[in-house]
Amino acid sequence: GQNIDQPTEMTATEGAIVQINCTYQTSGFNGLFWYQQHAGEAPTFLSYNVLDGLEEKGRFSSFLSRSKGYSYLLLKELQMKDSASYLCALRDSNYQLIWGAGTKLIIKP
């Protein structure tokens, strides 16, 4: 079967760095996505990893290790507007997206 785990909630301080982890189990893998979802809004695309390593995009970076079934999203120089849920999603062998429940990130001043 397929399974995605990520922490339910995390708290961090404005200006700091936070790492949101995502672990998964799957029989087939065709990429891992991170989406951001502000409360009451639609998810928006942040990053995509299909090969091992780090993908950097401004303040946000995403890392993937396929052998460990592990990814993380790294957010630097946190801003209040980064308060949101961060959804990890796995694309399986049928190219279907399997979504985690999301990590609610709370930023404190």
Next chain:
Amino acid sequence: DTAVSQTPKYLVTQMGNDKSIKCEQNLGHDTMYWYKQDSKKFLKIMFSYNNKELIINETVPNRFSPKSPDKAHLNLHINSLELGDSAVYFCASSQEGSETGANVLTFGAGSRLTVL
């Protein structure tokens, strides 16, 4: 200028009623989707549809029926609404065969359905 638009944004109705949610995308994407996000925030695929094929998730009750008059529209009709249908329904679209192979989803703003 909205890329994926869905209406209505809020829908409150009684059990047993029939309702529809409309979705339109102006991105020229080939594939459109309906997702359900429940109170636990899991996003679950209901349907995906491209020009050629409607893919139905087997776990979706047949009270839910997608209708696509053209590739820019994918509407969701729900018959005999039940309490458990209360959720936020998101429409999304994507373009297959992108350079990165990412097939990124663009979501609509969501339609919050409350069944009383």
